[in-house]
Amino acid sequence: MVRKAGFGMCGIVGITGNENAVDILLNGLQRLEYRGYDSAGIYVNSQDGKEYLVKEKGRIDDLRKEIGEDVHGSSGIGHTRWATHGVPSKENAHPHVSADGRFFLVHNGVIGNFAELKATYLQDVKFASDTDTEVIVQLIAKFAKEENLATKEAFKKVISLIDESSSYSFLLMDNREPETLYVAKNKSPLLIGVGKGFNVVCSDAIAMLDQTHDFIELVDGEIVIVKPQSVTIEDAQGNIINRKPFHVDTDASEAEKGAYPYYMLKEIDEQPTVMRSLIKHYTTDDGSVIIDDALLDSMKKADRLYIVAAGTSYHAGLVGKEIFEGLAKVPTEVHVASEFGYNPPILSEKPFFIFLTQSGETADSRQVLAQVNKWGYESLTITNVENSTLSREATFTLLLYAGPEIAVASTKAYTGQIALEAILAKRLGEEKDVSAATSFNVARELTTVANGMQELVDEKGQYEQIAANALATTRNAFYIGRAIDYDVAQEAALKLKEVSYVQTEGFASGELKHGTIALIEEGTPVIAIITCAKTAKHTRSNTQEVLARGANVINIVSRNLAEDGDQIILPDVHSLLTPLLAIVPCQLLAYYTSLQRGYDVDKPRNLAKSVTVE
Numbered sequence: 001m002v003r004k005a006g007f008g009m010c011g012i013v014g015i016t017g018n019e020n021a022v023d024i025l026l027n028g029l030q031r032l033e034y035r036g037y038d039s040a041g042i043y044v045n046s047q048d049g050k051e052y053l054v055k056e057k058g059r060i061d062d063l064r065k066e067i068g069e070d071v072h073g074s075s076g077i078g079h080t081r082w083a084t085h086g087v088p089s090k091e092n093a094h095p096h097v098s099a100d101g102r103f104f105l106v107h108n109g110v111i112g113n114f115a116e117l118k119a120t121y122l123q124d125v126k127f128a129s130d131t132d133t134e135v136i137v138q139l140i141a142k143f144a145k146e147e148n149l150a151t152k153e154a155f156k157k158v159i160s161l162i163d164e165s166s167s168y169s170f171l172l173m174d175n176r177e178p179e180t181l182y183v184a185k186n187k188s189p190l191l192i193g194v195g196k197g198f199n200v201v202c203s204d205a206i207a208m209l210d211q212t213h214d215f216i217e218l219v220d221g222e223i224v225i226v227k228p229q230s231v232t233i234e235d236a237q238g239n240i241i242n243r244k245p246f247h248v249d250t251d252a253s254e255a256e257k258g259a260y261p262y263y264m265l266k267e268i269d270e271q272p273t274v275m276r277s278l279i280k281h282y283t284t285d286d287g288s289v290i291i292d293d294a295l296l297d298s299m300k301k302a303d304r305l306y307i308v309a310a311g312t313s314y315h316a317g318l319v320g321k322e323i324f325e326g327l328a329k330v331p332t333e334v335h336v337a338s339e340f341g342y343n344p345p346i347l348s349e350k351p352f353f354i355f356l357t358q359s360g361e362t363a364d365s366r367q368v369l370a371q372v373n374k375w376g377y378e379s380l381t382i383t384n385v386e387n388s389t390l391s392r393e394a395t396f397t398l399l400l401y402a403g404p405e406i407a408v409a410s411t412k413a414y415t416g417q418i419a420l421e422a423i424l425a426k427r428l429g430e431e432k433d434v435s436a437a438t439s440f441n442v443a444r445e446l447t448t449v450a451n452g453m454q455e456l457v458d459e460k461g462q463y464e465q466i467a468a469n470a471l472a473t474t475r476n477a478f479y480i481g482r483a484i485d486y487d488v489a490q491e492a493a494l495k496l497k498e499v500s501y502v503q504t505e506g507f508a509s510g511e512l513k514h515g516t517i518a519l520i521e522e523g524t525p526v527i528a529i530i531t532c533a534k535t536a537k538h539t540r541s542n543t544q545e546v547l548a549r550g551a552n553v554i555n556i557v558s559r560n561l562a563e564d565g566d567q568i569i570l571p572d573v574h575s576l577l578t579p580l581l582a583i584v585p586c587q588l589l590a591y592y593t594s595l596q597r598g599y600d601v602d603k604p605r606n607l608a609k610s611v612t613v614e
């Protein structure tokens with residue numbers, strides 16, 4: 001596997017053939033805002049000799065102000081940048097322009113050999129930024145001029161010089177052909193949206209759902225020429241490729257916040273609906289589960305499941321292990337995607353791979369899937385995004401139907417993934433005649449979960465209060481639990497860290513005393529998750545150990561295990577599904593702590609919604 005430093009997820013939009021290019025680009029960029037960025041810019045051309053390049057550090061709203069009323073055009077490109085090469089600044093924001101003022105380029109990804117390219121070809125060029133992207137646009141201009149190449153040929157030549165380790169999606173304009181967008185990609189997502197009399201380009205369909213619902217996916221190595229009336233795709237050998245668009249059903253309005261102050265709160269509240277939507281999509285009225293036979297056949301043959309994921313999805317995988325082992329009696333391993341390549345496990349004879357990924361685009365997971373495909377093993381991607389890269393590249397896909405998740409901190413995708421694992425494990429276990437599965441009515445159990453979640457989200461006031469008392473000013477915090485509660489503790493800690501920047505650890509409660517208990521001081525918040533009957537007593541005795549050292553203990557406990565003094569009580573549900581409830585108060589504690597500390601809960605610092613660079 002090729003490894004490379006780099007981080008982040010920029011956004012790309014482009015349009016040709018619409019007089020409202022400026023608004024369409026800005027609205028598109030605004031829809032990609034949630035992914036995290038530090039600067040943004042657009043280039044538009046009015047086709048009558050006028051062109052505008054406007055960039056700004058900060059938010060799209062700042063860029064909008066800078067643009068004002070006078071900028072207009074019918075074609076253009078736009079970008080939100082997440083700094084990798086060069087600090088966040090106006091100069092380093094995209095689009096980048098060649099020194100002769102002719103070519104304009106936006107880019108997502110990382111060019112591995114940009115320094116070599118600069119040293120070899122561009123010694124005499126004066127650069128305006130520190131970015132790898134500017135090297136590419138300067139090179140295109142150089143070849144176009146010195147070798148008298150047409151734009152497409154210059155573009156192709158530059159792409160051929162980019163080394164293997166690089167990732168990119170490019171959107172290029174030449175002001176001598178203002179109606180044309182030149183497009184290419186490698187390991188970085190990019191789609192063409194097809195309209196009537198206009199066409200668009202975007203790194204995520206959500207950016208352009210106001211314009212079209214029909215998108216063409218691109219394959220690495222292709223060069224695409226987009227004009228108002230045509231989209232021409234050429235493969236690496238120069239053959240013309242005809243590819244039909246796919247249809248995206250998501251409604252742009254589903255991505256709106258509506259009455260909510262933040263997406264994170266909206267998405268926490270949507271979790272009961274996500275449960276019901278999964279029941280609707282995957283079960284019939286009589287409670288049977290609908291899963292594709294080919295997928296079941298493939299999973300039935302497996303002697304071991306390997307779940308691969310990153311971040312919150314990895315934590316959903318930890319719970320998945322309990323569920324697959326509990327209901328389908330199939331040994332299951334869970335792996336952090338970014339570690340798998342360096343430290344692959346010894347595979348069983350008949351492995352089956354499950355990729356959990358909200359976005360379907362996470363580069364770390366994609367790298368593992370590419371390796372799995374090379375090995376020739378079958379795989380399943382569980383994702384929220386139809387037609388995402390991991391969905392296209394796996395043998396099978398199951399969708400979460402959770403609606404777009406916009407807040408960077410993942411909430412409804414976590415619970416959706418766990419619920420879908422339960423649905424799948426039920427069906428697989430039934431197929432294998434495991435009694436734990438045959439007696440498990442997943443639709444009924446998930447309905448109980450949905451009702452329980454509703455009860456929890458209806459009582460927001462108490463979490464706001466606990467956050468204010470225990471977390472708003474703390475330096476650090478702990479979530480503890482055993483068995484399945486330990487899985488939840490890890491996700492709960494990640495949630496609090498991500499949005500409130502409180503240093504938080506999710507700990508196996510029995511392990512705390514073997515060292516980490518040294519960190520407990522007067523008032524240190526320790527939140528214990530107690531839903532597992534087998535381990536409840538032991539976790540409670542661990543809370544006594546930290547209480548004795550001054551900790552501020554908060555218990556989150558299932559109703560049937562509750563005792564006097566427990567602060568947060570969870571409705572009872574099936575023992576394999578308690579994480580679906582236990583996580584909800586933790587998400588809300590994280591949310592309120594972030595607000596109380598004065599942070600932007602939807603766009604935490606340093607984080608990106610989907611990390612498409614390794």
Ligand code: G6P
Binds near residue numbers: 610
């Ligand atoms: C990023 C996000 C996390 C997310 C992880 C995996 O790091 O900030 O919230 O859990 O990627 O994303 P995926 O889309 O693969 O689930």
